[in-house]
Amino acid sequence: MSSDQTLRPLPPAHSAPVVFGAGAAIGVLGGMIGLGGAEFRLPLLIGLFGFAALSAVILNKAMSLVVVLVALPARLAAVPAAEIAARWPVAANLLAGSLLGAWAGASWAVRMRSTTLYRVLAVLMLLMAAALVLTHTTTVTTLDLPPATRIPAGVAAGLGIGVVAAIMGVAGGELLIPTIVLLFGEDIKTAGSLSLLVSLPTMLVAFARYSRDGSFAVLGSNLRFTATMAAGSIAGAALGGLLLGVFPDVVLIPALAVILLVSAVKLARHE
Template identity: 80%
Template sequence: MVTDEELAPVRSTHSMRLVFGAGAAVGVLGGMIGLGGAEFRLPLLISLFGFAALSAVILNKAMSLVVVLAALPARLAAVPASEVAGHWPVAVNLLAGSLLGAWAGASWAVRMRSSTLYKVLAALMVLMAAALLVTHTTTVGTVAPPLWAQVPCGVVAGFGIGGVAAIMGVAGGELLIPTFVLLFAVDIKTAGSLSLLVSLPTMLVAFARYSRDGSFAVLGANLRFTMVLAAGSIAGALLGGLLLGVFSELVLIPVLAVILLISAAKLARRN
């Protein structure tokens, strides 16, 4: 179990310029590969800014929510609403699992010992590194099982994604997008929009679960920090989007995967 001391709302005293710069750097990394970068922000919250595992997860979740809300209008403008609406059964299918997974994941996170949570986060970062490599350096095909199997597979996949997203404080797009493509044969562009529509309610459910514990107080103690880091993440993501394609993904993705693996190794050694 997480102790009362670990749940205490530690306040960051770092310079807001450093906070904004760190958020921008994370946003650029994520923007260059079309993601929000929350998986890179989490180790910064722990290693650079000194937050305990659970506090870092909750802060990361808050910033992921802000970034998703900022990205949603632009994404919906890029993909016709009618095209997205045509896939609503697919989104509902994943949501049926992801909402339950988010609640369960947040419940597990607040009940874990801090040392255990560090190791779980490390393992999930390895998973994210693998997902980056698979989705960006290989061609994701489609399985498209029959409807009778597709629905339960979607619920199970959604549950797992919702749990991972809640525990790491990420939106989950790294896992949602390939799931839409692989399981439901949705094109990659539409999958990006659908992932945001699934991520938003999934994150709200995780927030609702976290709000039941004293750990949620870290947001009130670090509201300015959270908003500045989120603003940096959004600004960086916009810049990263402009740099999309400037660097070859065959070079960029392995480098980002290595960053995640190094961060995972450092977290695994924490007590």
């Protein structure tokens, strides 16, 4: 871990309503497109609440984990358990890469200089913006690959997604869902449930790696902050789910992509 990540001052305290409201706003944004919104929460943790890059990633990972745990029962209720169980090879294929990627991504994050991590996060925000636009404005069609090709492709995709999810502190659903549709031909609803089954162990591995680093102490010293924002994110995601379809994608998706692009620019310029 680099010294410039350990000597940052603690961020200023914020009132619980402000923290809850910020989490709720992020949850609404994510809920309206069927995601958790962690990619929007990360720049908020840095820009509004003043956390250093690695601290923000660790807090974002903790909140993402809570949101996924809450969302998992609802997702499993929406798709029969037997149907998900029958598709365990899909999850296993992706996990073969994502678990390794999560450990590697977290290891790289704790070793990066803070300025480098800000720039890496900026690039990944651009990736998320591109993925958001592509998955909501184009039809994802299944690649007709033979098993001998599809299996290593799934491992490679899982590896990359695990790295990205660990470094950004996100669940990775925005990348997992189109990957499951593209490589394995699942429908969006089933892909969403499978993505959570892949995300959860992947996040736990990254969390375990972060827990070995000194910067993990930021979580213990900000438990109230984390719990309050996570609660806001869950409440906001539920409201956002109710608003799903209220705003047309032709308006919503470009607006969210612009938010990610602006966030990326701010992260790249962050001192």
